Amino acid sequence: MRCVALDGTGGPDVLVPGTCSMPEPGHGDLLVRVRACGVCGHDLLARSGALAAGHGAVLGHEIAGEVVAAGSDVEVDLVGRRVALVQRIPCGRCDECAAGLTTLCRQGPGFYGEDVPGGYAEYVLASPRNVVPVPDTIPDAAAAILSCAVGTGWRALRRAGTAPGDVVLVTGAGGGVGVHAVELAKHLGATVVALTGTAAKEKRLLELGADAVLVSPDTRAVRDCVRDLGGRRGADVALELTGGPTFRTALRALGPRGRLVLIGNTEPGTLPLEPGLAILKELTVYGSAHADATDLADVVGLVASGAVMPVPARTWALEDASAAHAAVERREVTGRAVLVP
Structure with missing residues (x-):
């Protein structure tokens, strides 16, 4: 073959x-x-x-x-x-x-x-x-x-216990998992902040449901944006899709009892977790792998019903x-x- x-x-x-x-x-x-x-x-x-x-x-x-x-x-x-x-x-x-x-x-x-x-x-x-x-x-x-680009984000959002009204930060939002994570978070009733390194992807992310798109932002810009969207003390959930390049920014953007789900790591290596920050804010950091068959069946159902549309x-x-x-x-x-x- x-x-x-x-x-x-x-x-x-x-x-x-x-x-x-x-x-x-x-x-x-x-x-x-x-x-x-x-x-x-x-x-x-x-x-x-x-x-x-x-x-x-x-x-x-x-x-x-x-x-x-x-x-x-x-x-x-x-x-x-x-x-x-x-x-x-x-x-x-x-x-x-x-x-x-x-x-x-x-x-x-x-x-x-x-x-x-x-x-x-x-x-x-x-x-x-x-x-x-x-x-x-x-x-x-x-x-x-459906399994990887869509199901990975679905599993991570469920692992974080994402609920309607949560402010969700998605890093690497222009990639395959990211664009669908934005769409899925919006489907779950969240307010979504999308981080991307490519300005050309801003319009599409807004069309997919992002309430705000930030291009290569610093930590202060992310925190200001989250506050303006109702996350008074920070985001409730951060989906970390890139790892090293954005991990510190995503962690510091979380509010008290915030949950960070680590999905991807584009630059394999050690990530800088700040113990004091995690302790004082009582943060939780999860790892989340790929979808399983149950996640995939859920996603197939969401797409078949029209609730979520895969990006062409x-x-x-x-x-x-x-x-x-x-x-x-x-x-x-x-x-x-x-x-x-």
Whole structure:
């Protein structure tokens, strides 16, 4: 089958089109024909060598497609169904899976693009535990990004206990997770402050529901904006999507009992937590991973009902994966880049 694999690590040019072995579904497996695969910032980190993917790896964890075959002992009839995939295939047997914490499973096949070949290819293997059926009203390019670009923010907002009337700060708001986090927070009844490093994305963020958009702001500007929007002593929730570049600003923008949810870290490294600030304000810092199958099912329902609309994706042919990576790196894409085999 056609695929795009890493020829080492480095810039976008290490993504090389070619062919690789067609996967064969074994015991408990599903074979999925990939109809679309999103390009996530995680992919860029993996390509650059900051994560576990190595030479020959096939990246891509934002996958939608059609189940075309099933291995032995697959009890659910999914063949012929359109599906969206959760990024990690859990085992279904370990203590974490038994507790419903499938994002923490490390006994299963693992994460697409690192532990198992990903969606920069024509076919992938999946499991009934990581697929969610998608109605025909949701296009392939939108379905591909539901788990990561939409579901990640949905899980984080729920983890923070976001409620109507909360002031929610979203950093990295112009990226794929960020634009949808803005939309989801607004859907939950929050007042939303969006932080972005690209002025060209301001108009779109306002259209998606942001009450204010700040471009590369300092801490004082963020706190003043939050106060003007009703957060008298700071924001109630901060979704931290970029990590190092904005972590201090987001933390200091929180009011008493504020909750920061750390979702992304674009510059892997140590983050500066200020103990005095956290103690005096009684702040809570959460980590939140990718969506699980329950989160993805929620998101599919929200999109199918029209309550939330995925930002239209910019698409590239599979063989043009390097061009898609370059465009994302240059911050030319609002929302998600999507590869279409």
